[in-house]
Amino acid sequence: MPARKDPDASTSVPSFYGAELRFKRESAGLTLEQLAEGSFRGISFLSQIERGERRMPVDLARHVDERLGTDGFFQRRHEDVARARQVGIAEYFADVAEMEQRALSIEEWAPTLVPGLLQNEAYAAVVTQAAMPRASEEEVTEKVVARMKRARVFTEPAPPKFWVTMDESVLRRRVLPPAGMADLLMHIAGRVRSTRSILQLVPETSGSHPLMMGMLKIMTFADAPPVVYTESLHSGQVIDYPALVMDYRESYDLLRAAALAPGASLAMIEAAAEDYSNEAHKDDRPECGPLA
The missing domain is CATH 3.30.870 (Endonuclease; Chain A)
Known part of the structure; x- marks a missing residue:
């Protein structure tokens, strides 16, 4: 099995956000499948967010905060991530x-x-x-x-x-x-x-x-x-x-x-x-x- 490729949190705001999500999830001892459970989102979707490739919808941010006990962090910051990605791009x-x-x-x-x-x-x-x-x-x-x-x-x-x-x-x-x-x-x-x-x-x-x-x-x-x-x-x-x-x-x-x-x-x-x-x-x- 190839070595896991960790996201470089320094490359962009979405990458920082995704790296923090992975850190909090692993600190809580949860797999992607366990975190996704009850969110109506797929494992691959969560994985892409952790790599800084996908945007976190507000409903998923709310779910993540509840499962990880992160005191609303991902809800508060998901709009910052969206704005960081929208310079000239729909x-x-x-x-x-x-x-x-x-x-x-x-x-x-x-x-x-x-x-x-x-x-x-x-x-x-x-x-x-x-x-x-x-x-x-x-x-x-x-x-x-x-x-x-x-x-x-x-x-x-x-x-x-x-x-x-x-x-x-x-x-x-x-x-x-x-x-x-x-x-x-x-x-x-x-x-x-x-x-x-x-x-x-x-x-x-x-x-x-x-x-x-x-x-x-x-x-x-x-x-x-x-x-x-x-x-x-x-x-x-x-x-x-x-x-x-x-x-x-x-x-x-x-x-x-x-x-x-x-x-x-x-x-x-x-x-x-x-x-x-x-x-x-x-x-x-x-x-x-x-x-x-």
Whole structure:
């Protein structure tokens, strides 16, 4: 059995909170299963909180305080942890952003938007403003900066293996002007190549497939069970129930079977980038007047 990996409490507020939870639980002589009993939460959920990967809901904080006799400590501090994780990141995505940093692999299905880990600043700004039309320039900038920081996971000594499947329509949707679209697509191709990731496109001619109704992210870890994340416009859900994770896993595998090969997919992205670039140059040419 591999040695237990203790959380580094110095890395963040959630990690400190999780390390304190583990310390109090072990001091009370309780296993994760014993602490979870009666909380309506799973063992893996508690374990992820102890590693600083998940946010403590107030009902669970109340349960923990009662079981461990911690005089309301975890209830008082759970909002501090939530605030520490929300700088530029939606509350419902905070857990996922933490888990990305620890994942062994990240597999993603993107039917309508470029995945966050592949976005550039210009694209991130436009889609953020579209989702939050009343947001100030400062709020949009904060979210764009946070999204760009997520890509730092690829510069870690042991980055996650990244495999993304995108619908071809994402390339055709003109979120940016032609020059901006060309830059975006070359950015995607460059990141995929530099990180040795895998990208596949599902062609618009593919017809029906198992994941027509929304985005999907599957993450695996060295010391925790795999999780699935699904998202809609203003909410997201982390799923760790093993049977349901297996169902999503099968659907994602069937989706990849309907996609183009990685080499052909990158070639299509680069060809689309060239088309946008040619269009931008054509638009920039001055119009010639009639010959005398």
